[in-house]
Amino acid sequence: MTNINLATSSLPQKQRLPYKTGIISIAAVLIILVGGYLWLTMENNKTAATIGEVNNNYQMEYQKLTTSNKEIVDVQNRIKLAKDLLAEKNIALDSFPALEKDILPGAYLTAYSLVEGKLSLSIITDNFDVLARQLASFKKDSFFSAVTVGKSSLNDKNKVMSDVTLNIN
Amino acid sequence: MKLKLLIAPLLVLLIIVMAIWVVVPAYQELQTKKGELADAQTKLADIQGKNALAAKLKQALADNPAQKEILLGYLPEKAQEEVIIENLSSLAQGEGLTVADLSLSDNSQKNNPSAAPVVVDASLGEVAPPVLAVNLTSTTIGFAGPYEKIKSFLGKLAAFKRDNNVISLKIAPAATAAGNLQADMSLNLAYFAGGSSAINPNSSIFSNGSFDTTVTDQIKNKLNTEIVPVNIGNTGKANPFLP
Numbered sequence: 001m002t003n004i005n006l007a008t009s010s011l012p013q014k015q016r017l018p019y020k021t022g023i024i025s026i027a028a029v030l031i032i033l034v035g036g037y038l039w040l041t042m043e044n045n046k047t048a049a050t051i052g053e054v055n056n057n058y059q060m061e062y063q064k065l066t067t068s069n070k071e072i073v074d075v076q077n078r079i080k081l082a083k084d085l086l087a088e089k090n091i092a093l094d095s096f097p098a099l100e101k102d103i104l105p106g107a108y109l110t111a112y113s114l115v116e117g118k119l120s121l122s123i124i125t126d127n128f129d130v131l132a133r134q135l136a137s138f139k140k141d142s143f144f145s146a147v148t149v150g151k152s153s154l155n156d157k158n159k160v161m162s163d164v165t166l167n168i169n
Numbered sequence: 170m171k172l173k174l175l176i177a178p179l180l181v182l183l184i185i186v187m188a189i190w191v192v193v194p195a196y197q198e199l200q201t202k203k204g205e206l207a208d209a210q211t212k213l214a215d216i217q218g219k220n221a222l223a224a225k226l227k228q229a230l231a232d233n234p235a236q237k238e239i240l241l242g243y244l245p246e247k248a249q250e251e252v253i254i255e256n257l258s259s260l261a262q263g264e265g266l267t268v269a270d271l272s273l274s275d276n277s278q279k280n281n282p283s284a285a286p287v288v289v290d291a292s293l294g295e296v297a298p299p300v301l302a303v304n305l306t307s308t309t310i311g312f313a314g315p316y317e318k319i320k321s322f323l324g325k326l327a328a329f330k331r332d333n334n335v336i337s338l339k340i341a342p343a344a345t346a347a348g349n350l351q352a353d354m355s356l357n358l359a360y361f362a363g364g365s366s367a368i369n370p371n372s373s374i375f376s377n378g379s380f381d382t383t384v385t386d387q388i389k390n391k392l393n394t395e396i397v398p399v400n401i402g403n404t405g406k407a408n409p410f411l412p
Contacts, residue, residue: 044199079385082240
């Protein structure tokens with residue numbers, strides 16, 4: 001016959017945190033929280049004051065920069081403006097070598113008018129063949145972006161008078 | 170006893186409420202302010218650096234006054250009509266050209282096309298400077314002479330140490346002498362009054378710390394027609410109507 005041991009051993013009692021200790025712990029957390037909040041508030045005020053101070057210093061430095069450096073800015077502005085002005089092309093002067101290079105022996109100019117990049121010429125050529133070759137010569141030159149011919153007619157010396165417009169790049 | 174039982178949960182609730190609605194916002198506010206402070210300190214350090222560079226630039230200008238003189242010659246502060254007349258007529262006459270007429274008018278402004286838009290912080294009292302623009306003195310000059318001399322005059326004008334830009338040029342045979350040409354030219358000469366009341370602290374000059382000398386070098390080395398100053402000479406006459 002099997003023996004069953006029915007004797008009960010004493011089970012350990014679950015340890016409960018004493019109420020007082022719990023309250024103290026919670027109160028400590030609360031105090032830390034309040035302390036933290038106070039510290040944060042102080043830090044916020046201190047940081048705000050520092051920001052104000054830094055901004056005041058910035059204002060002073062800004063005033064110094066913008067009031068005592070007019071000469072520097074004036075020179076810099078002149079440099080900027082001069083740079084752009086120097087980059088502008090002098091097409092009036094540049095047009096002469098181009099015309100000298102392109103003009104045919106049987107042709108000559110009687111009027112030259114350069115306005116806003118458009119060169120209007122009055123040309124006298126020995127005949128229409130020279131006129132045609134003259135136009136071809138202008139078109140061959142990359143200095144001129146467009147060549148258009150206006151009215152062409154014979155004058156009293158049997159020469160061809162033509163109005164030619166050249167666009168300059 | 171009942172109150173004693175309620176204290177603990179109430180305190181826990183208070184901790185949660187405080188943490189969520191009081192402490193965390195205060196912490197977030199501090200973080201924001203620290204960010205603002207860091208930004209403000211960066212801006213301050215930046216402007217302090219700019220002031221240091223500005224002092225260096227001032228010294229550079231004091232050490233090299235010729236640089237400013239070259240720029241003031243190329244782009245003077247005023248129209249200086251007398252200098253324009255003196256130089257255009259002496260240049261033309263120096264080439265053997267006959268100047269028949271010369272007129273000036275001061276009526277246009279030209280903005281700087283490469284001027285960058287200015288960013289300003291109005292909250293810090295920054296003011297946007299005016300857009301850079303030069304004033305133009307429109308000049309027309311009529312002169313006559315041989316083709317080679319007209320070409321040479323235009324060449325010397327292109328090398329003039331003061332800005333000038335030919336707007337229009339008309340040439341036709343002169344009625345007076347065979348072989349001579351009559352030219353009518355319209356040109357603009359720029360000047361820049363400067364003296365801006367507002368300075369842009371974000372101007373690149375306060376970051377670079379040095380002037381771009383290529384412009385003054387170009388004026389100095391490539392343009393070789395000097396600006397002739399006007400010599401007033403003797404003045405005074407008892408009857409100003411006497412020839």
